Amino acid sequence: MTAADPAPMSRGDRRRSLVRLGRAYARNRAGVAAACLLLATVGAAVAAPLFVGAADLSAVHAPGAPLRPPSARFPLGTDGYGRSMLAVTVWGARISLAVGLLATVVSVGIGALVGICAGHFRGWTETVLMRVTDWFLVLPTLVLAAALASVLPPGTATVVVAIGVTSWATTARLVRAQTLTVEARPYIERARALGGDHWHVTTRHVLPNVAPLVLAQTTLTVSGAILAESTLAFLGLGDPTAVSWGTTLQLARQVGAVSAGDWWVLLPPGLAIAGVCLAFTVCGRALEAVLNPRLAGRR
Amino acid sequence: MSPDRSVNRRAAAGPRRWLALAAACAALAVPTVAATRPAPARAASRTLTIATNGSVDSLSPFLAQRALPTYIHRLVYDFLTNYDAHDFHPVPAMATAWSTSADKLVWTFTIRDGMTWSDGQPVTADDVAWTYRLMMTNRDAATANGNFVANFRSVTAPDPRTVVVTLNQPQATMLALDVPVVPRHVWESHVADIGTFNNDTRFPVVGDGPFILSGYAKNQYIELTANPTYWRGRPAFDRLVFKYYKDSDAAVEALRKGEVDFVDHLTPAQYDALRTARHTTLNRSPGKSFYALAVNPGATTTSGQAFGDGNPALHDQRVRQAIMHAIDTGALVRRTLGGYGEAGGGYLPPIFTANHWRPDASAAYAYDPDRANRLLDAAGYHRGADGRRTTPDGRPLTLRLLGQTQRPADAQNATYVAEWLKAVGIEVTTRIVDQGMLGDIETAGNYDLAFDSWITNPDPDYVLSIQTCGARPATAGATFPGDDFICDPDYDALYARQIAEYDPAARAAIVRQMQQRLYADAYIDVLYYPDILEAYRSDRIAGMDRQPQPRGMYSGQDGYWSWWSAKPGKRSASPTGPAVLAGGVAALVILGVGGGLVVARRRRAAADDRE
Numbered sequence: 001m002t003a004a005d006p007a008p009m010s011r012g013d014r015r016r017s018l019v020r021l022g023r024a025y026a027r028n029r030a031g032v033a034a035a036c037l038l039l040a041t042v043g044a045a046v047a048a049p050l051f052v053g054a055a056d057l058s059a060v061h062a063p064g065a066p067l068r069p070p071s072a073r074f075p076l077g078t079d080g081y082g083r084s085m086l087a088v089t090v091w092g093a094r095i096s097l098a099v100g101l102l103a104t105v106v107s108v109g110i111g112a113l114v115g116i117c118a119g120h121f122r123g124w125t126e127t128v129l130m131r132v133t134d135w136f137l138v139l140p141t142l143v144l145a146a147a148l149a150s151v152l153p154p155g156t157a158t159v160v161v162a163i164g165v166t167s168w169a170t171t172a173r174l175v176r177a178q179t180l181t182v183e184a185r186p187y188i189e190r191a192r193a194l195g196g197d198h199w200h201v202t203t204r205h206v207l208p209n210v211a212p213l214v215l216a217q218t219t220l221t222v223s224g225a226i227l228a229e230s231t232l233a234f235l236g237l238g239d240p241t242a243v244s245w246g247t248t249l250q251l252a253r254q255v256g257a258v259s260a261g262d263w264w265v266l267l268p269p270g271l272a273i274a275g276v277c278l279a280f281t282v283c284g285r286a287l288e289a290v291l292n293p294r295l296a297g298r299r
Numbered sequence: 300m301s302p303d304r305s306v307n308r309r310a311a312a313g314p315r316r317w318l319a320l321a322a323a324c325a326a327l328a329v330p331t332v333a334a335t336r337p338a339p340a341r342a343a344s345r346t347l348t349i350a351t352n353g354s355v356d357s358l359s360p361f362l363a364q365r366a367l368p369t370y371i372h373r374l375v376y377d378f379l380t381n382y383d384a385h386d387f388h389p390v391p392a393m394a395t396a397w398s399t400s401a402d403k404l405v406w407t408f409t410i411r412d413g414m415t416w417s418d419g420q421p422v423t424a425d426d427v428a429w430t431y432r433l434m435m436t437n438r439d440a441a442t443a444n445g446n447f448v449a450n451f452r453s454v455t456a457p458d459p460r461t462v463v464v465t466l467n468q469p470q471a472t473m474l475a476l477d478v479p480v481v482p483r484h485v486w487e488s489h490v491a492d493i494g495t496f497n498n499d500t501r502f503p504v505v506g507d508g509p510f511i512l513s514g515y516a517k518n519q520y521i522e523l524t525a526n527p528t529y530w531r532g533r534p535a536f537d538r539l540v541f542k543y544y545k546d547s548d549a550a551v552e553a554l555r556k557g558e559v560d561f562v563d564h565l566t567p568a569q570y571d572a573l574r575t576a577r578h579t580t581l582n583r584s585p586g587k588s589f590y591a592l593a594v595n596p597g598a599t600t601t602s603g604q605a606f607g608d609g610n611p612a613l614h615d616q617r618v619r620q621a622i623m624h625a626i627d628t629g630a631l632v633r634r635t636l637g638g639y640g641e642a643g644g645g646y647l648p649p650i651f652t653a654n655h656w657r658p659d660a661s662a663a664y665a666y667d668p669d670r671a672n673r674l675l676d677a678a679g680y681h682r683g684a685d686g687r688r689t690t691p692d693g694r695p696l697t698l699r700l701l702g703q704t705q706r707p708a709d710a711q712n713a714t715y716v717a718e719w720l721k722a723v724g725i726e727v728t729t730r731i732v733d734q735g736m737l738g739d740i741e742t743a744g745n746y747d748l749a750f751d752s753w754i755t756n757p758d759p760d761y762v763l764s765i766q767t768c769g770a771r772p773a774t775a776g777a778t779f780p781g782d783d784f785i786c787d788p789d790y791d792a793l794y795a796r797q798i799a800e801y802d803p804a805a806r807a808a809i810v811r812q813m814q815q816r817l818y819a820d821a822y823i824d825v826l827y828y829p830d831i832l833e834a835y836r837s838d839r840i841a842g843m844d845r846q847p848q849p850r851g852m853y854s855g856q857d858g859y860w861s862w863w864s865a866k867p868g869k870r871s872a873s874p875t876g877p878a879v880l881a882g883g884v885a886a887l888v889i890l891g892v893g894g895g896l897v898v899a900r901r902r903r904a905a906a907d908d909r910e
Contacts, residue, residue: 058718059634059711059714059715059718060627060630060715060718060719060722061718066634066637067568080711081634081711081714082634150732150733150736151736153730237704239729239731240704240710240713240731241710241713241714241717241729241731247710250710251710251711253548254566254707254710254711255566255567255568255707255711256547256548256551256565256566256567256568256569256572257568258548259547259548259551259552259566259568259569259572259573260568260569260571260572261572262568
């Protein structure tokens with residue numbers, strides 16, 4: 001069995017290759033640091049209800065006076081309602097991360113499906129799918145997402161859909177290219193000759209070979225999706241009553257915190273967005289390097 | 300009174316955002332685009348620069364409906380009457396005197412002698428009669444101000460100093476005709492294309508106001524120059540420039556740097572931040588607008604046909620009153636407005652002292668959750684085990700609350716109102732949507748509660764008329780001139796009486812009675828009247844007249860008092876030339892593009908797009 005002609009892996013092979021992948025990733029120090037940061041953020045978001053109560057997020061019964069600078073009681077100051085910026089920022093991670101991840105699932109899901117179909121079926125299917133992809137590729141994603149978000153009923157689900165259905169084109173292109181190289185391998189021909197139908201070939205042979213690429217693409221897409229969520233929320237197109245990093249920035253702008261120079265309302269959500277997006281990107285790059293040894297030398 | 304004077308300036312952007320984008324691109328490509336305009340030598344010219352985020356739909360007095368252009372028209376054209384700077388009562392302008400016939404149907408105005416247009420031609424009664432008659436006979440010319448002349452039977456000018464208006468019905472608003480009078484000899488050639496002529500092809504525009512419209516670039520600036528022959532006296536400043544800033548933070552920054560001399564519509568945080576700025580004078584004035592929570596009374600057409608899906612629980616006056624008792628309007632003023640405003644009561648804001656009405660302490664909907672709970676219990680909406688109330692047939696009592704993204708206070712107030720209503724057992728789902736979508740949802744009658752704001756005029760007729768039965772749509776789902784589908788025959792009877800009452804005091808008494816009626820109905824709950832917060836450079840402007848006085852506003856006056864009376868300060872000879880102006884505006888427009896990524900849709904204007 002040559003490297004260019006891998007047979008489908010057994011379960012044991014798969015576990016071994018995962019372990020190998022993990023070891024290779026662990027050698028990338030930036031990747032590990034970014035992964036730790038992400039785990040900490042996700043941990044804080046999941047555990048937020050344990051130390052942030054409904055009273056901390058209540059606008060009417062806000063614990064402090066609005067727009068107060070950091071103090072012993074509020075380490076990061078208070079927002080426009082008088083809520084602790086620390087509590088708001090931690091709670092905001094929940095929606096920002098959830099929307100970012102869900103939108104990525106939608107985006108990568110559509111992208112992988114379109115890419116595999118186009119690469120597998122070729123012909124007319126490919127032409128039509130790729131022209132649609134090109135169309136989504138040239139449209140400015142944010143404008144399209146903003147258009148969708150303002151037409152659909154507002155809410156978190158809408159934002160997920162708006163980001164998801166507008167950002168899949170790159171993934172589709174990448175997956176199609178990978179599908180074409182996989183389908184060119186002789187064992188695919190063998191599988192066809194043995195009577196494998198479209199479903200068998202795409203799910204048992206193409207998908208496993210495309211999966212690593214999809215995984216790397218996912219981590220890269222997440223940061224884009226989180227940024228898009230914050231941007232839409234900042235433009236007032238999300239649900240402004242939900243607490244997310246974008247709406248926190250939007251509220252800060254609406255109450256004039258920018259002119260007033262109230263940096264403590266702007267910095268925590270801003271840095272959180274920047275930090276998490278950076279971490280996802282670093283993770284994605286590290287994963288890419290591990291999966292594609294040709295990239296390992298360059299950085 | 301026209302469906303325009305009241306435009307919430309933030310709300311007026313609409314499709315123009317795309318133009319802002321285009322303008323930004325153009326400015327990037329050709330940085331000196333506006334510098335090609337001839338720049339007259341004005342080494343010592345005294346310029347007053349005012350930041351604005353208002354948009355211009357047209358500069359034609361027959362077409363303009365938005366706040367900024369209608370305000371500009373107040374500066375460049377004279378009107379029959381003006382509003383006093385002290386207390387808003389109608390004062391002579393073009394008309395020096397007026398009288399009415401015994402049957403109240405014939406009004407005779409005496410036109411001021413010796414007025415001239417800026418091209419030297421005399422201003423005559425014929426100009427007035429011609430302008431009014433054009434609006435009566437030409438549909439396009441009636442676009443902006445047709446409602447003022449809808450009740451006119453005829454307008455004649457028997458001699459150059461006399462205008463006679465004959466009415467079909469008595470009309471108490473005859474001294475509040477906010478109609479710019481245009482020069483017949485200039486506009487006669489534009490009758491054919493009156494519906495499309497925007498009055499922006501040839502500058503300076505011939506006018507007879509204290510200023511002359513001398514330049515305009517879309518979404519960049521409007522330039523006015525002093526009219527040296529104005530009958531009340533020449534303004535002290537040579538030029539007045541309204542400079543466009545999409546973002547209020549950018550405008551505040553420009554004031555700090557001295558790029559603009561006057562900024563209005565400040566947020567409380569911006570106002571407080573400017574306290575420490577050098578050479579800056581702050582001004583806080585009671586506002587002319589109210590901010591309300593409108594309750595869907597069950598949408599109906601003028602023929603009484605019901606439509607929409609408003610919650611039937613709101614048909615019960617006790618439920619509506621419970622909602623009012625559950626909301627702490629004082630807290631909204633303290634928190635959303637930072638204390639810069641007054642808690643709501645009557646429909647018309649207290650700045651118009653003669654017409655303002657406030658409820659007795661005993662009848663007022665004070666913040667009282669216990670009372671709200673008792674009212675809801677009495678109405679048959681009982682609390683379940685989880686604290687939520689259910690309708691008599693067992694379904695949860697849930698109300699939908701609507702707000703619009705263009706009005707910043709809505710998101711904050713929605714958060715507060717939802718929490719207060721939840722505290723008395725009413726679940727609230729909040730939707731903050733684009734202005735156009737809000738208009739669509741309201742037109743369809745598919746809402747329960749909605750935030751609503753209007754800027755009112757010295758004459759209350761228009762803002763009262765939008766709550767009458769006749770202001771409802773003729774067919775289900777059609778656009779309509781009204782506000783909230785309210786139909787109260789008692790209110791309508793009072794409305795008919797006030798329009799026919801020519802004695803100001805007697806009319807004000809009826810107007811107050813109408814507000815009492817609206818308050819008891821509890822369909823529209825005025826939450827607060829926001830203050831107007833402004834700031835200006837004291838090194839550029841030595842002083843201006845407020846309206847009203849002593850506590851009043853400089854910008855958005857009903858009249859031209861502030862800019863006409865403005866005295867230059869020590870450093871008023873500003874070097875701001877067109878090139879600098881274009882560069883600054885281009886940079887700001889580029890900044891604003893980030894906020895412009897909103898779909899341009901033109902549908903029924905949301906409520907506060909009109910007045």
